[in-house]
Amino acid sequence: MKRVIASVLGAVVIGLGAQGAAAAEGGPELPEYTWSFDGVFGQFDLPAAQRGLQVYREVCAGCHSLRFVAFRDLAALGYNEDQIKAFAAEATVVDGPDDEGEMFERDGRPADRFPSPFPNEKAAAAANNGSAPPDLSLMAKARPHGPNYLRALLTGYADPPEDVEVMEGQSYNPYFPGMRIAMAPPLFEEGVEYQDGTEATVDQMAADVTQFLMWAAEPKLQERKQMGLKVILFLLVLTGILYAVKRKVWADLH
Amino acid sequence: MSGGFQTNNPVLKWIEYRLPVFSFVDHAVGSQYPTPKNLSYWWNFGSLAGLALVILMATGIVLAMQYTAHVDYAFDSVERIMRDVNYGWLIRYIHMNGGSFFFIVVYIHVLRGMYYGSYKAPRELLWMLGVVILLLMMATAFMGYVLPWGQMSFWGAKVITNLFSAIPLVGEDIVIWLWGGFSVDNPTLNRFYALHYLMPFVLVGAIVFHIWALHQFGSSNPLGIETKGPQDTIPFHPYYTVKDLYGMGVFLIFFAAAVFFMPNAMGEAINYVEANPLVTPAHIVPEWYFLPYYAILRSVTFDIWFLSAKLIGVILMFGSILILFILPWLDRSPVRSSKFRPIHKQLFWVFVADCILLGWVGANPAEPPYLYIGQAGTVYYFAHFLIILPLLSVMERPRPLPNSISESVLKGGGTAMGATAKPMEKA
Ligand code: HEM
Helix, strand or coil, X not given: CHHHHHHHHHHHHHHHHHHHHHHCCCCCCCCCCCCCXXXXXXXXXXXXXXXXXXXXXXCHHHCCCCCCCEHHHHHHHXXXXXXXXXXXXXXXXXXXXXXXXXXXXXXXXCCCECCCCCCCHHHHHHCCCCCCCCCCCCHHHHCCCHHHHHHHHHHCCCCCCCCCCCCCCCEECCCCCCCEECCCCCCCCCCCCCCCCCCCCHHHHHHHHHHHHHHHHCCCHHHHHHHHHHHHHHHHHHHHHHHHHHHHHHCCCC | CCCCCCCCCHHHHHHHHHCCHHHHHHHHHCCCCEEECCCCHHHHHHHHHHHHHHHHHHHHHHHHCCCCCCCCCHHHXXXXXXXXXXXXXXXXXXXXXXXXXXXXXXXXXXXXXXXXCXXXXXXXXXXXXXXXXXXXXXXXXXXXXXXXXXXXXXXXXXXXXXXXHHCXXXXXXXXXHHHCCCXXXXXXXHHHHHHHHHHXXXXXXXXXXXXXXXXXXXXXXXXXXXXXXXXXXXXXXXXXXXXXXXXXXXXXXXXXXXHHHCCCCCCCHHHHCECCCCCCCCCCXXXXXXXXXXXXXXXXXXXXXXXXXXXXXXXXXXXXXXXXXXXXXXXXXXXXCHXXXXXXXXXXXXXXXXXXXXXXXXXXXXXXXXXXXXXXXXXXXXHHHXXXXXXXXXXXXXXXXXXXXXXXXXXXXXXXXXXXXXXXXXC
16 A cells, blocks of 8 residues: 555656656756755755855856845854954945935945845846846755756856857857846856865856855755754654554454 | 543543543544444545644744735745744745645545545535535645745736636626735735635634534445444544554654655745746746646637636636535445445546646646647546446446455454454344
8 A cells, every 4th residue: 555655656756747847848958966965964065165155256246136145144154253254344235224314335244135236126137138137045946956957057158059049148058948048158267266276167166156056045954954864763763663552552453 | 421431530520520521532533433443544544634734734823923924025034934033944844845745645535535435325425525625725725825925926826816707797807806906916915814824724614524524424444334333343542543643653754754855846946936927937837736627727728609718627627626526426336445346446546547647737838739638638537527437336347245344354364353243134
């Protein structure tokens, strides 16, 4: 009977798979990368996420916001209080109104969220050929197969094939739905200088920034998986005991 | 005081004399509730549905303490729960996946009823109350999905509420009335929140009647023959209490695996993008448990006479559930359990396969070849109820039924507890 249950569940999963496939149609198959955060024991790769933060700050932050992430959250990536204060202080935040009723600018504090590069969506669109760069806080969860998609997208820029017309201000990228994206290729070889000496290839930077964005989208991933292991272990023991009790209670019946 | 509940504890005695709760419980799910001795694990799914509902209500009430039902803040408040509220991520993922597991469990529960003919006399009303529960669940889940105010929340709400515009003459007005405005907007979100909070309590009310009706004749069983005396039954407690508890343990293992290791697998990625009325997602799909109905809805692409394709689709979609209400009268076979119905047994699985097929079609765009597969699946779905079951009732030759549960159990080998019980005369 459990096999039947398993097959019903299996069918559900297949159904979901079909859903995923439908969403990704059109472009080439997404590559299957391996990620440190995959699987039951998966965790973030902190050095990679730190490099990813650097890529985000030096490249993506020029166009994209990260509005759900506060500087203080960076403690989870292994930064200490002073480093976080320093990151925050580099940002300029609009605050107010003050006692005179005026808005004023001040240095960022750890409790501030990452600032947006544009005052509003209209301004963001105007500066980017009419397409506003979306917020990246949840991007790694907001696309099917998020992390694989992000890395493929960031490394997938290519010359368009003959039959694809790409307009001014657009780039050809087969992984993007519609294949024409308003984001110019953001990553170039050695575009950032990694402090830990890692060679900054495009794929390396794409992988690192994806690692960082996955953390930004799912900051409780490590806590969740660690708790999950304990909960499952507990439930296995509990269910084992309940099964034994059930056997014992029913023993006089059959 | 009735036979069952005995105690020497003076406090319990004092209470029991004034308010006989203990004997009430004992009669409901205790030693005074005789239950067929041969229930299989498929009979666990009713109590699992109850557990899922309790989990959903408990986590839902806690979520409500942090959630903000306003189009400008709903999405942000959910992210706040995920990031800043202590264990908010846990509560939300439990609630989110709890919905899916509720449907998994209830679908199995319903299919169990269809396989074993649990809906047949004298349990028709029990079954119909079940269908009411199913409808209430669906309404609750649909409105709950709107609350995080992601892209699919918004567009799902828009597509489904728009269906009512297919109603001739008053359709457009009904939609505006449902929305509380001229589009899915803040009033819509607010009323959905109010109703999403209310409906589970209505659900509890329906379940009380469901269980009440159940207790009138007790559970059916895999053989589908009535219990004929004490040798066929065992007390609910401790036998089925412990069996249900064991089932809950197994359920929780699956549930925890989803919550902790793949919490977003059953959701749509695009719902992590905040709702935007100006940007329509490429594919609008409902949650997985609605996909078969969605396929039925979209399978109608032609008008018939004065009925628009849309209206027929809507009628068929609702009809696919409502038809369950009359299932006890469509299947007239005197034999309940498919164990003794060789053809029904196979066609039951064909029906299950058809539902899964429809679900798969529902996840895909409404264009060929999916469209044609969906149309075939829809025709088969209704044919199963309206043609196959009535025909089977008269054409199928059921296998002989055992005389009684205890006889059948004994034949299965082993010693029975009630070995001394005298054989019952044939009913
Ligand atoms: C909130 C959802 C529901 C809850 C909590 C619930 C609860 C229960 C419980 C505790 C039982 C007794 C144990 C069992 O036989 O599995 C039961 C029996 C039953 N339920 Fe439900 N139920 C739900 C939904 C439904 C639905 C949607 C249907 C049908 C459309 C349904 C039809 C039945 C039938 C026919 C039985 C009697 C089964 C038999 O005795 O063979 N239930 N329910």
